[in-house]
Amino acid sequence: MPHFADLIAYVEHSALADNIRENDVLFPLIESVHVLAICLVVGSILAVDLRLLGLASVHRPVSRVTHGILPLTWCAFVVAVGSGGLLFISNATKYLGNGYFIAKIFLIGAAGLNMMIFHGISAKDLPRWENGPRLPFPARLAGGLSILLWVAVVACGRWIGFTMQAG
């Protein structure tokens, strides 16, 4: 994919990427914002996942739990993607050569797919069962998968930091 390689080289050598790479404060600053946003995404989505699993907020209907939490999750996700994008362009080639980075991107995609399947298919008849403490299997499966996927996302994120230094 020559065009893709050109694009990567282009963003990596942009003035913005140069600044982030070479400024002593900018990279840790953006990284801190990224960690903060990821923490909010993972922590808030966990509240929803635990409700789906029947382990928390069991007396609240699922839709009220999601309406009370997911706006925060989405705001934090936008910040996480924005800050993550800035970190990525500062060293795009090296990140693309890092297995944990690639795994992290695929895991986030899988978490998104899991969510879309839940909202699009499993939650079609949500009003029928959302009040009970114990939810149908597809809902519990979505909650469990979401926890596993986000834990793996955080682990990959941390492992990127330990495998990027060299070279």
Place this chain on the structure above:
Amino acid sequence: MSDAVLRDFCKWLAATPLSEMIQTTGWIIPALQTIHILGVAVLFSSAIVLDLRIWRLLQRDVPVAEVARRFIPVMWPVLLILLITGSLLIIGEPRRSLLNTTFYLKMALLAVALTLTGALQWWLSSAPEAADKDWERDRGRRIAGRLAATVSILVWCGILFAGRWIAYTQVG
């Protein structure tokens, strides 16, 4: 404690078998950090949801007291996990934290955050009836609540920033 004593303590700690095991087993530190960050995510998100509820930006259909009762109790056991993983990380790399001003800043901010959380929980449990009445109606309480929520948001963000910054401010 004088600087020399602290340095000696770090040297002693780094020579313990537990520290040596953490240092020589490559996956232990990233694994501990992963668990630590997941714990931070739970604490931070719980605090932020509560603070945003106090500001009426989230979960307006639920009284503040109920949101607090749902999110605060999980914070203390998770804090224990953070203390354990944090201590193991210090044992593995004592100089990284114990000789680092950023680490002490983080601990000071944590003390403020936990005091706020503990005070709110104590207030809710000691006066449940007063707490259940919507505090939006009492102007003084509303202002005090929003002030505490704002301080809480700032302090928690400070804890997370300081936590990441420990890696960038460690001495040689």
